[in-house]
Amino acid sequence: MTITDATALPERQDAPGALYRLAGVTKHYTQKGRRVNALAGVDLEIEAGDFVTIQGPTGGGKSTLLQLLGALDRPSSGSVRLGEVDIAQASASRLGRLRAEEIGFVFQGFNLIPTLTAAENVDMGLEPLSLGRAERAERVAEALEHVGLADRADHRPGELSGGQQQRVAIARAIAKRPTVLLADEPTGNLDESMRDEILALLQGLNDEGLTLVVVTHDSAVARRAKRRLRLSDGTVQDITR
């Protein structure tokens, strides 16, 4: 566990110790009439400020695990605790608040709203926080500045490169000042130079104290992680050396 200059992202909590605690987590669901056993008894702890990558074969349960960590879903059995909140037991509205306040998401396909500008897309992440207009504007500007896109605030996603779009997505995720940033194949749609840009940005955020959990196939991403996990057949192995 490494915690560095947390002041770079204002008001972030310093939270030493385990941020996530997963115990005996299983998850199965039905897809196209077929039962999928995505997770088969996962026990895991992730400490605050860590940079964890999750690798593994396609269909190995990586994204499912990320969704449980992101309070997007509940486990079929076992417990997933984020701080003091048990995601398996929490109400839907509590999970919503958790996602709004504590968790930032970055997706492989950026998932930006094409009709909105970069600034407006970032602002969408602040919508559930009931902040004043001035504070929202300030946080949007700050987040775009942080990802180096202050001068592209009025551009729509279609007017930006893939790397820039992913940076907008990262800005949207960090504008809320989350406890953890979850990224699902953040470099999967990017060429090598753009991948390095994004990796440098993520590395910088982690250096500032933000906990990162990144699902990736890319070994270049995994090499930057402090801790590397491999998810295979629904179980986790720590392959950090």
Add this chain to the structure above:
Amino acid sequence: MYWTYLRRELGGRKKQTIIVAAGLAIAIALVIIVNSLAAGVRDAQAAALQAVYGVGTDLTVTGAAQQPGSGGNGQQFQFGKDSGSASGGTRTVDQSRLMTDFRRGTLAASTLATIEKIDGVAGASAALSLTNTTFSGQMPDISQNGANAGPQGGGQASTQSGSDGAGGSQFDITSFTVLGIDPGNTAVGPLSAVTVSSGRTLAASDQGKDVALVDATYAKTNSLKTGGTVSVAGTKMTIVGIVASASSSADTASDVYIPLDVAQKLADTGDVVSTVYVQASSSADISAVQAAIAKALPKDTVSSQADLASTVSGSLASASSLITNLGTWLSIIVLAVAVVLAVLFTISGVSRRTREFGTLKAIGWSNGRVVGQVAGESMVQGLIGGAVGLVIGLAGILVIDLIAPTISSAPTGLGQGLPGSGTTGGGQGGPGGFASAAQSAASAIVLHAPLSVAVLVAAVGLAVLGGLVAGAFGGWRASRLSPAEALRSVA
């Protein structure tokens, strides 16, 4: 941010927004136009009835319908061998006759007194409805052929001479309607629906005098003026006033109005009337008064305004039927299609935006906030449709009012006091004028499409409702999206 997102989303899928809004707009415009036209037709019907029966008349009492040929009384045309003047084998005749409606019997004048005694009757007046028909022309002089009598009311004669020198005939038949009214009681009945444009109206002192009121249209057509005379059944009546309908969109009940007693005398009908106009004390009493009159006068026909409205015929009735049936159903169908279209587009939009909504939920948007967004977009589409529909509807109404289509109406079946405008029947070789005059006594009514705030509010309400229904379906669909499944399904 709510409005920015909403505006951008609607702007980003213009085609869908335009289709949904256009569908609703057409439906709303149809609702406005159909409802306004329906109100216009109702007004026209009311104007037609008012012109005939007067302002405030709640009930009318008329004689029973007669078998063809058995009704009607008064004078008949009699052309004897010595009628008119003869010259060179041709006999020139000029006769005027005043006759009651041949389709309906008359009432004894005492009927008025009977009705006035019934509880709930606030006022009543009686009128005798007549048609003045003038036969003028030339016929063969049959006296030269030794015949004793000529044809009755006909121009069929076969002689060696005549106006054309070949034994034929040539004549004109003109007719106009005459209404005999009680000059001392004009508050109820046809004269309550007229305004005096020149001279004065009839007064109680006119009883027994040869005086007349003339309808303005008829006066203009025939160059009649106050102070002049009009010939009724061959008697010159002094014109004391010109009257016009109080309604700009309907004619008066008759061409000429004369005192009732004079009408009875000229038509040689005896002490009878055609119609008694009844005003009830209050609208709540109308049914009871109608029942009481029907009981007191079982052989006669008692009609309410509602009964009378159903008798309005001509193109006005066709318009009413068209609007009531086709217009209403068309509006309902178009509205239903528009709403279904809006619902389908909204649901399909939600399906297309699965990833977007999944993402929004993943970044913390509540279900309510996502549903509110979808519903808001549908509502705005509905409002756009409503606003455009309002403009189209108002434009349609404006066009109708500018065109001001004229449609005909004729209260049928009752046969009394038919509104006319100086109908001229004529013919060669036969007296076809009388029947045609009676049948063509119709009123030309200008159709307007009055606008009511209630219709506008209802139309906009329907648009909002359409948006709400679409939004409810779309919102329901969006609320059921699990963020994990949404993201998984598009991964």
